[in-house]
Amino acid sequence: MMRIGMNTLLWTENFRTEEHQGLLWKLKNWDFDGVELVADAIPAAEASSIASMLREVGLQCTTIAALDANVADPASKNPMLRRAAADTLKLAIRNTKELGAELLCGPLFQGLGRFTGRGPEPEEWNYAVETIREAGEYAQDLGIRLALEPLNRFEMYMVNTLREGMRFCREVGLPNVGLLADTHHGNIEESDVETSWQEAAEFIYHVHISENHRGVPGSGHAVPPALFRLLQEIDYDGWLTIEAFSQTVPGLIPRLHIWRAYSEHTDDAARLGIDYIRRHLKAGGTD
Template sequence: MKLGIHAYAWCSEWSDATIGLIDRTAGLELDFIEIPLMTLDRFDPAAVKKRLADAGLDAVTSTVLLRGTDITSPDADVRANGIAYLKDCVRATAAMGLTSFSGVVYAEHVKETNDRPTAREWELAAEGLREAAKIGQEYGVLIGLEPVNRYESNLINTCEQALALKRMIGEPNIRLHLDTYHMNIEEKSFYGATKAAGGDLIHYHLCENDRGIPGTGLVDWNSIFKALGELDYRGYAALESFVDTTDNMKTWVWRQLAPDGDTLVREGVAYIRGLMRKYGLQS
């Protein structure tokens, strides 16, 4: 398993000014950094690619769709904006020399609605992602669907639902991205959901139930790593704990979840590495 860290452990957005986090991540002897693509216009993908190569570090990318880019919107212009944005994310991922892009890419993150999703919204999500997936195939990029909790999406909350959408899309480069923070709310079993993802799993967010330091809360880490061990999972897994609120997506960090980002990373990484050793998942 490749162990990494989300850049939001230290910053509230990714830009040219935060490129030094690549070296910080490499110094922690992690395998990769997760780069958020919420602000595509604030960094140079070529510079990131070079910095990653110089540091000997791998990376993945992720994002969420916001109101103006909802590919399930009844507004055709908004859907077109969303599809164009997803394609830009795929191209930026490839321009950095990377192959894994994932997140809440199927509908607006934190959509204001009191309704269950309609069959039409499912169809629109599949149609939009089918277009993005075809571009991904041209660039050699996999696209991971990340289920999130009911307060952040009314469309995809569970692994089972993500698998259903993957089948509707019908493209070979669509995969799954699980997140323990959301699983803690929506899944019946950490173990069962992880095993259900199986060979489609390309990314895993390792988050405590309060997004604090892994191992300090309620998440059933042994069930998760038992399943990952049985899958012989060799994909990406990143600590995703936020240290601040952001202007570009909702993180809801209203209190200090760790003394600072470095403490969160150091203690969280030590805990996860212990589980990796226990279940035969050393990178």
């Protein structure tokens, strides 16, 4: 049965127990099943208290991570950056376990912010596969699945489509390493979103519901009603997590180019988005 989550990056990059308990209760009252937290930004001592708070509120969670290419990069030719990437991912995996989650997702193929002006070289690709395999084996021992997210060409050059992601996962060769299918990135990179999701169905471990403009789901064209019919047809039974962004998180503005608001209130992406998702799931993807 599909569960609906909300990525907390709409409000904060640094989720903390005392500061954000009220946010969890709001999400619970809006009928969310869980939240998505940034795993590598949580101090180890904080993870256990967040886990207790999630249990108190009655929410489950998934986690997300992304790597800064200047600090950690699975695909780098620099062994120190590859080592840092593996260590950062292992930290995120441990926090994921401590939070009581079972899945860590994100664009883990490469460090973000690095572009070469060409596609991935075989050496870079192989380095990335090796690094993710190491992290995947570590995650497997802790009962955690990894869902790797292809990003659009303006944010990543290593893996842009689900087909490329399938090739990558096959080379990693671990049953707990699959893909995150994101409607925003698919809207840009896939020639036919429905066909690409059908082809990748067995690899899709996680889904991000994210509009073409990153605003309220259903207010753009990247999350059509037919998407929910497709998910039911491929027997997807994982999370549908809303990923939206706003100008309330200054650190994300230059990274994601969020120059203007797409709704009157920040909360709209969550409050209105879950209504849109539940309505179309119930209707079987019809208008």
